Structure formats: C-alpha cells, structure tokens
Amino acid sequence: MTNERNKKILLELVKQPENSRCADCGAPEPDWASYKIGVFVCLNCSGIHRSLSSRVKSIRLDFWEDDLVEFMKSTGNANARAVYEKAVPPYYYRPLENDCNVLRDQWIRAKYQRMEFNGVTKYPPLAYTTGFHEGILWKKGKENMQFQKRKFVLSEREFTLSYYNKEDYFNMPDLNATFQPQKISHPHGLQITYQDENKTRNLYVYHESAEEIVIWYNSIRAARYAYLKTAYPTGSDEDLVPMITRNYLKEGYMEKTGPLQKESFRKRWFILDSQNRKLLYFKDQLDAEELGVIFIGTESNGYSVRECVPKHARGNKWKCGIMVETPERQFVFMCEQEREQKQWLNALRKVLSRPMSPQDYTGKRRRPGACLQSTEQIVPEFMLLIGSEEGMQN
Template identity: 50%
Template sequence: MASASDKNRRLLMDLLETDGNGNCVDCGVAEPKWASSTLGVFVCHSCSGLHRNISQISRVKSIFMDPWEAEEVKFIASAGNNAAVAKYEQKIPAFYYRPTNTDCMLLREQWIRAKYERKEFIFVDRQEPYSAGYREGFLWKRGRDNGQFLSRKFILSEREGALKYFNKQDAREPKAVMKIQNLNASFQPSKIGHSHGIQITYLKDNSTRNIFVYHEDGKEMVDWFNAIRAARFHYLQVAYPGAPDTVLVPKLTRNYLKEGHMEKTGPRHTEGFKKRWFTMDDRRLMYFKDPMDAYARGEVFIGSKENSYTVLAGLPPTTQGNHWQFGITIVTPDRKFLLACETEADQQGWIAAFQKVINRPMMPQEYAVEAHFKHKP
C-alpha cells in the first residue's frame, strides 16, 4: 500500500502537468524538479539553489527525493506558477532584463530577489534605482595600461544621452563620454574574473571601445545594467516612433554571439598566423591581442549571403603558417579572411555563428555600417 508521502509526491507530479507548471517559474527551463512550499511554485535545480539564499521567504524541496506534507501539496495546488507570475511580476518595466537559464548566476539571483524578497514588480516605487533616467555612483574600472581595477565615478544621464566616467573624484571633465545611442553592456564574469563583472562597449569614431567594470554589491551592478537598458529603451522609443516594445526590447543590450581564440593571417595571406581573441558582436567580428584589451586590433563586417558574404570550412590549399589545423575562410565582396581553430568543435561553433549572421538579411542601417568599413583606412 502506498505511503502518505508517496501519495503526496504523486499529487505533486500531477500538478507539474498543470498549465504553467511545466517550466521553471524563474528561468523558464523545462521539467522543474523542485518546488517551494512557501511560494507555491515549481523551479529547476539551479534556481532552487538561489531560492535557498532567501530561505526566510522560500523553502524549497526536491519533488522526488524529499518528503512532502499533505498541507504543502494542497497549498501548491492552490497557487502554482501562473498565480505566482500574476502576483510577483505584475509591473515589470518593458526594459527590465528577464534572465534565462543560460545567464550568469548574478542576474538570476537578483531577478529572484527582486521578485520575491524586494517585491519590485508589485511596488513601482522600488524600481527607482534603475528607472529614474539618472544614476551616479562609483564602480571599479579596469585600467587600460596596467590592468588594475580602480574606483571611478560614473554618471548615466538620459537627458544628456550619455554614460560618462571621471578619472578623479573632483574632475570637471569626464575621461570618456559614451553615447547611449551605441552603448552596450554585457555580463562577463569569467572574462573579467569577478562574478559581478560587466563589459561596456561603445563606438568612438565608429570603432569599438571596451571598458570592464564591477561593483562588490550584486544588486548595485544589476541596477546599473537595467538603468543602461532603461536609457537605451527611451532613446529607441524616440528614434523609432511607434515601434512596438517587441521590436525595441531585443535591441537594448546584447550578449556576444561567440567569443574565443582563433589564429588569423594578414590581407596578403603570406604573413604568419597570429593567435588573437575574437568577438562576434552582431555583424562586427573584432579581434584583440588580449581578451581584456580596450581597443580591437581590427574589425570585419559580416554581411548577408544576398550581398556575397559566405563562410567555408577549411583554408585554400596553398595556405601556410597556421599552427591550428581547423580552418575557416570568410568570403566578403572585397577579400577573403583566413582563420584557424584549435579544435574541430571550435571550428563548427564559429561556422555556425557566422552562418547565423550571413543567413540574416541586412537592415537598411547596416548598409551604412558596411560602407564605413569599406572606406576605413
């Protein structure tokens, strides 16, 4: 005869079949195997670990391994994921970043804390740190020459359309003015070596510039990230009047399509191959001597197949000087770029990333970017 615990577990498993419960309520991954007996939601294993950080609010247990009381199951049956979303996600600003299971732990933890601990999406006044249109504070910024992180004052002003930072506390003139128009922020904890690390990129003279920053307080860093997204959202609303949020929100910030080491040779293909760090950012393929360099050594525009861009596995038979055997040839209307990867898996991953971009038709504004690349000295 089945025990009461087995019966409760079966009831829980039945609840997983209910609409909305088949995915983690926080990151959306399928088939959650944990549940919160106090919030009445189903979560994945990874998010269950983050719920333990707010144990005063959420008590999580494994559906399959932990014993369940009838009262707990009854409560979850009366709640569930859809009810929790309706309650805790009532007033999420369109620009606010909703992390998925592929995002870094900091973004996911702060999302969970914002929802259940701080109740930011129930009470709009709690969103002020990132929705005010103005933000200032100190972040640790990596020095360009010595690689040390130093405290720098940052000011984000929607009205001025810029993010600025100052080298000295009392400096009148900013060291850099980064226009919101072409600003991007991306969490890069492993590259920066800090779990709260963000890479900020902007265009200067139409070339990409990188700065690397972090803050010891995780909430502070995520607030900065969402403040940048809010400023970009309001800028794009003006730039594209009448465009729906579904069009604007994907443009607010972007993660890189792919990053990693490859070898490259020069335009004549007679020079030796050099190892470089490559970043595929939308249609810009950039290469750096070091992953944390402020400036790219070079940038390549990757257009669409309709405009005679293709990517091929392998290198021309006459190629010499590459140490790595897994070649890639990028064909553009003007020239061929020869690259080499260390492993076949790297080669396949890069080809897939290039193919994704090449298969996408070019937008009208991308033709202007392409033209600029062609006229670069």
C-alpha cells in the first residue's frame, strides 16, 4: 500500500508544470527521477545521471521510500534550477531533447558535477570570461577524409577564429558551429561554417575530450554573442541568442538537374539553413565548399515549392520529385523515398511561410567576399570572422 501511495504522489508531482518536462533537456513526460538532486528527468538523461553516481529511480517501476518521496516533494525541477542554473550565461547552449549526446552529457556534468552555474564556483573555463581560447583540434583535410591535428585560436577581441598550417590568411564572415556526430563519424564531431569568396565553406573538426569540444562550442558562442551585442547594441537577449549559432532544419541527399530540366540528374548533398533562408548543395556531405545556393523567399515574393514529375527526366534513379520555383528559375530535385520528399516539402514550406525580415533582404543582396592575402610573416592558415563585416559597420 505504501508503494502504491508513493507512486501516486510521484505521478501527481510529475504532472505539475515545472516537473512535466525533463529538468535537463526539456523532453515531455519524464519517467525517471534523481532522488539525490530532486529532479524529474527523461530516460536518456537518467542514464547520464546514473554515470555520475547520482541516485536514479523509475517513477513507475521502482520502490520509493517515504523519505525519498518527501525530498522530491520539497525540491522538484524549479527549486533545483534555482540552485544549479542560477548563473547560466545567456550564450551557453542549453541542449534540447533531440540534441546529440555530448551536449546533454556535458550540460548535466557542468550543472551538477562541476557546479559551473551556481554563482559561486570559479570553475567556468577562462574562454568564457576572457574571450580567448586556444588548443588542438583534429581537422578533416579539404580533399580527403584524413583528420590532422591543427592549432586553433579564438579571439573575442578580434572576432576571429584562426587555425594554423599554411601561410595563407583569410577573413571570413558569418561563422556558425553545429554538432554533427553522425556526419563526421565521431561522437564529438563539430561542423564550422563560414563565407569565403561568395561561397559557403565547411570545416569538420573533433576533439577526443567531450568536455573540451563543448568548451570550444560554447567559447565560439560566447564570442558570437559578444559580436552580436556590438553589432546590435539595442538587441535583447531574446532577439540575439537565437542568432548565435543554428542547427540546420534539414539535410540529406537529393538528385538535381540543370536549369533547362533536360540535363542529367546528379546526386548532391543539400542543407536547408532556415535562419538564412538558404538551400545549399554540395557534391558530398563532407565537402568543404558549396556548389551552389538557392535563396528561399516567401510566396508573396514569387517563391513556391510543390511535388512534381519532371517531363524530361534523364539519368535520375529516384522518383519522388520536388520543384522549387524562384523569380529567376525553377529547380527540380528527386528524393529516394516518399518519406524524404514529404520531409523536404514540409521543411521548405516552413521557410516559405516565415515573413522576410530586413536582414533577409540584406542577406539576399549581399555578396560577401574574403580578404585574401599572401604573407610570409603570418602563419594562420585561416582566420574566420565571428560575425559579418556588414553588421559591424551598422
């Protein structure tokens, strides 16, 4: 009877708004609880808590003693956040339910093990407070799959990220960083994207240490946040934080034909960057440089997307067609499966339905170029601007 009563109490507690989502990733209807910390968590986050020797039980399946239930009643997610998340910097990325494991793991360790955000500890990495970070990352070669060690230097003062190898020196705006463990085939894989000579380019890096790669990620976010505060001095955190870094709305292979729609279809890797309203395509998923980019406006500006069956298809292996129409031309793509076709249609329609902002019009017109120099004195191979030059001038 005691166990049934306690189970009923816990099920009522987890229905309360502050407890109805995982304390760490926000997943709905958490079924587990850490009775050491007093928080309700999802199955995935419960495994991380268990690895920290945090005492974890299932709400529904395990036996709960009276004193543990009383502790859960007196604590809960809201009270725990007031302690463990008292001083989370606005730029620090709070992982969501579907984010990769390394982000959730390090978020939980930072909160409860290292006590980074309680407002008292002196632990937070210096990169977050000094705006400077340097170290070694494994970087994929531009033309092959070989990863080599490279020294990276992040400077918030200069709004730059550099890496060292050759004697070329580039200025690059519009930096973005996103975790891509599956694409890079490493649990700590990070994709860094930037603009160079009118092209979107990618760097693929990783670090053996989960803590170190997340420090790099949040250090880049800290520098981006500082840039945005400078570029948009009246912007609120609510406006600026979503602009720091972004995950891509949809990625995957599609077949693409040429402007006459009579050319042979070729398989390409596509990335839909919804924040910048761009559909980029590459020869392969780990290519360093884009082959092309399609701006996605709104229907009122002459853009549309729909299913299609191409009339002059040649060389295509896949049968599920998509047509993207812009004021300049029509683009025809083929998906392997109907499920992929529907996912791409839904993702593209999300971008189409979002009103254009002034920044969107500027981004469509802008042709960012890199400042390329050859020098014998400077040894950074690349220097990436953390923000855009145009924004710094506004």
